[in-house]
Amino acid sequence: MGDPTPAAGPAVLAGGRHPATAVPAPSGPPGPSGRAGAGRAVLAGCRRVVAAAGWLWFAIALVAVWWFASADSTSAYFPPLRTIVHRLYELWIVGDAKSQLAPSLEHFAAGYGIAGAGGIALGALLWGVRPLRESTSPLLYFCYVLPAPALLPAVITLFGIDTTMKVAIISFAAVWPTLLNTVDGMRGVDPVKLDTARALGLSPLRTAGSVVLPAALPQIVAGLRNSLQVAIILMVVSEMTASTSGIGYFILTAQQSLAITDMWTGIIVLAVLGSALNLVFVAAERFVLAWHYGARAAEGKRS
Amino acid sequence: MTVQPEGTVSVGRADPPGNSGTPDIPANPGTAEAAGAPVLSVRGLRKVYPLGGRTERVAVADVSFEVARGEFVCVVGPSGAGKTTLLRCMSGLLTPTAGQALVEGQPLRRVPAQVGVVFQDYGRSLYPWLTVNRNVALPLKVRGMDRADRAERIADVLASVGLHDVGRRYPWQLSGGMQQRVAIARTLAYRPALLFMDEPFASVDAQTRFDLEDLILRVRERFAVTVVFVTHDIDEAVYLADRVVVLSGSPSTVREVVPVPLPAARDQRGTRALPEFLALRRRLLELVTSR
Numbered sequence: 001m002g003d004p005t006p007a008a009g010p011a012v013l014a015g016g017r018h019p020a021t022a023v024p025a026p027s028g029p030p031g032p033s034g035r036a037g038a039g040r041a042v043l044a045g046c047r048r049v050v051a052a053a054g055w056l057w058f059a060i061a062l063v064a065v066w067w068f069a070s071a072d073s074t075s076a077y078f079p080p081l082r083t084i085v086h087r088l089y090e091l092w093i094v095g096d097a098k099s100q101l102a103p104s105l106e107h108f109a110a111g112y113g114i115a116g117a118g119g120i121a122l123g124a125l126l127w128g129v130r131p132l133r134e135s136t137s138p139l140l141y142f143c144y145v146l147p148a149p150a151l152l153p154a155v156i157t158l159f160g161i162d163t164t165m166k167v168a169i170i171s172f173a174a175v176w177p178t179l180l181n182t183v184d185g186m187r188g189v190d191p192v193k194l195d196t197a198r199a200l201g202l203s204p205l206r207t208a209g210s211v212v213l214p215a216a217l218p219q220i221v222a223g224l225r226n227s228l229q230v231a232i233i234l235m236v237v238s239e240m241t242a243s244t245s246g247i248g249y250f251i252l253t254a255q256q257s258l259a260i261t262d263m264w265t266g267i268i269v270l271a272v273l274g275s276a277l278n279l280v281f282v283a284a285e286r287f288v289l290a291w292h293y294g295a296r297a298a299e300g301k302r303s
Numbered sequence: 304m305t306v307q308p309e310g311t312v313s314v315g316r317a318d319p320p321g322n323s324g325t326p327d328i329p330a331n332p333g334t335a336e337a338a339g340a341p342v343l344s345v346r347g348l349r350k351v352y353p354l355g356g357r358t359e360r361v362a363v364a365d366v367s368f369e370v371a372r373g374e375f376v377c378v379v380g381p382s383g384a385g386k387t388t389l390l391r392c393m394s395g396l397l398t399p400t401a402g403q404a405l406v407e408g409q410p411l412r413r414v415p416a417q418v419g420v421v422f423q424d425y426g427r428s429l430y431p432w433l434t435v436n437r438n439v440a441l442p443l444k445v446r447g448m449d450r451a452d453r454a455e456r457i458a459d460v461l462a463s464v465g466l467h468d469v470g471r472r473y474p475w476q477l478s479g480g481m482q483q484r485v486a487i488a489r490t491l492a493y494r495p496a497l498l499f500m501d502e503p504f505a506s507v508d509a510q511t512r513f514d515l516e517d518l519i520l521r522v523r524e525r526f527a528v529t530v531v532f533v534t535h536d537i538d539e540a541v542y543l544a545d546r547v548v549v550l551s552g553s554p555s556t557v558r559e560v561v562p563v564p565l566p567a568a569r570d571q572r573g574t575r576a577l578p579e580f581l582a583l584r585r586r587l588l589e590l591v592t593s594r
Contacts, residue, residue, distance in 0.1 A: 190427050192422055192424055192427040192428055193427065193428070193430065195391075195396055195420075195422065195428075196420075196422065196428045196430075198396060198413065198414050199394065199396065199414050199418075199419065199420035199422075199490075200441055200442040200445065200489070200490075200493075201414065201416055201442055201445045201446065201493075202441070202442075202445055203445070206445065210441065211430065214430070214432040215430075215432075217432070291431050291432045291473060291475075292431070292432070294431075294473060294475060294476070295431040295473070295475040298475040298476065299426075299475070
C-alpha cells in the first residue's frame with residue numbers, strides 16, 4: 001500500500017522511479033468520511049487514542065530510561081536529562097534563546113514556499129511541454145542526486161551569508177522532490193479520466209487545472225512531504241555553515257563554547273520543531289486529500 | 304464487407320411498428336437537414352495500431368453503418384472485436400487510420416459539443432475529488448451556463464436518473480449502480496443529441512443492470528437522444544435496440560445489421576419472454592459466434 005496512483009506512470013527520468021516517489025502510508029484508518037454516524041466517529045476516536053497510547057508508550061519508556069540512567073551522570077558530554085530540561089526552560093521558555101527561532105523559521109518558510117510552489121509550477125510546465133521535459137531530464141536527475149550542502153560554498157560566494165543565501169540553498173535543495181513527483185504524478189493520470197475530460201468538452205487548459213492537477217495531487221503531496229524534510233535539514237545546515245543567528249547557529253556555538261547542556265537543549269527544540277512542522281503537514285494533507293483516502297478506503301471495502 | 308445503404312437508412316424513423324419512444328422531434332435548430340438524415344454516419348472506418356517496428360494490429364478493419372435521429376443502435380461482437388476502439392473513433396476520441404465518422408454530417412476533429420460518452424468504468428470516469436453535484440456541473444461550466452441555471456439543471460438531471468439527495472456526497476460513497484447513474488446524468492446534463500455508451504452496465508450486478516437498462520430506455524425517451532450502445536451481451540442488445548450492428552471477430556467488419564421489430568414499450572419480464580425476442584437472440588448468437 002502507499003501508492004496513490006493505481007496506474008504507475010512511466011518514470012519521468014531514464015533512471016526509473018526514484019525513491020522520492022514513495023508515498024508514506026497513512027498511519028491509521030482514514031477519518032470517518034462525511035456523514036458517518038456520530039457513534040462510529042466516537043468509536044473511531046477511542047480507537048485512535050488506544051492506538052496512540054500503543055506507540056507512545058515506547059517513547060515515554062525511552063525518555064524515562066534516559067531520565068533515570070542519566071540522573072547521576074557527571075559526564076560533561078551527557079548531562080542529566082533533568083539538567084537539560086531545566087536549562088531548556090531557562091533558555092527557551094523564559095530566556096531569549098527563542099528569538100533564534102524566528103530567523104530559522106523565516107528562512108524555512110521562504111525557502112520551502114518557493115520550493116513547493118516552484119516545484120509544482122515547473123513540474124506542470126515540464127509535463128505540458130514534452131520536448132522541454134525530455135531535454136532537461138538528465139539535468140534534473142543530476143541536480144536531484146547532487147547533495148545540496150556541497151553547493152553551500154558556491155552559494156555563499158554568490159549570495160554572501162545573509163537571508164538570501166539561506167533561502168536560495170533551501171529552495172534549491174527542496175525543489176527536486178516536489179518537481180519530480182509533480183511530473184511523474186501528472187504523467188500517471190488515468191487515461192480514462194483524460195478521455196472523460198475530452199468527452200465532456202474540457203479545454204486542454206481546464207483539463208490541466210481541473211483534472212490533471214487534482215488527479216496528481218496525492219503524488220504531489222508526497223513530493224511536498226519529502227521537500228519538507230530536505231528544507232528542514234538545509235535550514236539547519238546553512239545556519240551551521242555560515243550564520244550569526246538561527247537555531248543551527250545556536251547549537252553549533254553552544255558546542256564550540258563547551259556549553260554542552262545548551263547544545264542538547266537546542267537539539268531537543270529542533271526535534272520538537274521538526275515534529276510540529278510534520279504534524280501540521282500531515283493535518284493539512286488529511287484535509288486536502290480527504291477524498292483520496294476516502295476513495296481508497298471505499299475501494300478496499302468493495303474488493 | 305459493407306452494409307447495403309438502403310438497409311440502414313430506411314430502417315431509421317419510419318420502420319418499427321409503433322416505436323413511440325422517440326416522437327419525431329423537430330430537427331435540431333441549426334441543422335437544416337431533413338429529420339431523416341443520419342445523425343451518425345460511419346464510412347469505411349479502419350483503425351490500425353502500430354506495435355513498434357513493422358508489426359501492427361488491425362483493431363477495426365472496415366466498418367460502415369448509419370444511425371438515424373432518435374434511433375437506439377446496439378453494436379455487438381465477440382470480445383476483442385475492437386468494439387471500444389470503434390466507439391472511440393466514432394465519438395472523436397481517436398482518429399481512425401482510414402475512413403471516417405460523420406456526426407450530423409460533420410467530420411470529427413474532437414468530441415463534438417452535442418456528443419456524450421458514457422464509459423464502462425464509472426469508478427475511473429467520475430472524478431473522486433468532486434462531489435456528485437460538481438461532477439455533473441463540470442460540462443455545464445465548460446458550456447458557460449450560469450450558477451442558478453446549473454443548480455436547476457443538476458437537480459433535474461439527477462432526478463431523471465432516479466437519484467435524490469446525493470448531490471453533496473462523493474461518488475465513491477455511492478454504490479456501483481448509483482455511480483453509473485451519476486456518470487449518465489453528467490453526460491445528459493448538457494443535453495447531447497447523440498450518446499455513445501461503452502458497455503456501461505458491464506460492471507454492475509444483474510438486478511442493477513436490469514434497472515439501468517430500463518432507466519436508459521426512459522432517459523432516451525425523455526431527452527429524445529440518439530443512442531449508440533456497445534455491448535458484448537446479446538440479450539441486452541436485443542432488449543434495448545431498434546437495430547443491432549453485429550461485428551465479426553477481430554479485425555472487425557460489419558457482419559450484419561439486424562433490425563429489432565419488438566414493440567417499443569419494453570419490460571424485462573414480458574419482452575424477454577416474447578417468441579420474437581428469443582428468435583432474435585438465437586439469430587444474433589449464431590452471427591456472433593459463427594466464424
